[in-house]
Amino acid sequence: MTNKEQLKGETKRKHFRVEPIGFIRSDLKRREGAPRQGREGAPNALIEVLPSYRKALRRMQAGDEIIVISWLHRARRNVMEVHPRGDASRPLTGVFSTRSPDRPNPLGLHRVKVLKTDRGKLHVGPIEAIDGTPVIDIKPVINSDDW
């Protein structure tokens, strides 16, 4: 099978299905008011994990550094290029070279600390995601300079 045939076969599988495993509860209610990165004055927040996924939190504890992957449900998926941070004086840049929420698959990456765990509730912070944002995965940080 040539590389071209292989690519053709794979592109038949047009999409995959992502299920929310929980939701962000935050005082940040609107995208317009949200900081662009957690370090830019974002608040702490709660991740409410849905009952069917709570087993996957086993052994997570306060002090853990984690990466939360969210689904930025308000983003525009047909945007391929942006002026970084909406600043027209910056050159047009492909979204894969920016952290713009607008991108083909609107995934958000948030490195946060676990402050407290309470059954299906994780208190984490700081995090710039707005209230109601679906969470689709959580992973531990392995090396501090790596993740």
Place this chain on the structure above:
Amino acid sequence: MTNKEQLKGETKRKHFRVEPIGFIRSDLKRREGAPRQGREGAPNALIEVLPSYRKALRRMQAGDEIIVISWLHRARRNVMEVHPRGDASRPLTGVFSTRSPDRPNPLGLHRVKVLKTDRGKLHVGPIEAIDGTPVIDIKPVINSDDW
């Protein structure tokens, strides 16, 4: 609206649709032979970005540090707890506290360096994803100790 009603409303939206933006081309052909992390002897590889997403690569260049988010298409999505690294002597741990590919939404995170760009082809490495793995997002590393 109470928190409970809000959660109920949101959980009506049962899933989201992720589109592959490209595919990994690698000499790693089977999951069994794959290193668990890029630093554990993984090879360099190619990311072939599909034509409709190539604009999103604008201004990406050799030397850039990026985070590749993959869809681990061979993973089992109903696994909530594992013995880390398949080592039965390690305590059972929720998948959200491990980097197991088996998890509700099988996303892979790979921090790699761009070695060369050639239209829709990114040479990157090292990366532990197997040949044919769909890529769903690419983001720049912002702070070396952050991402």
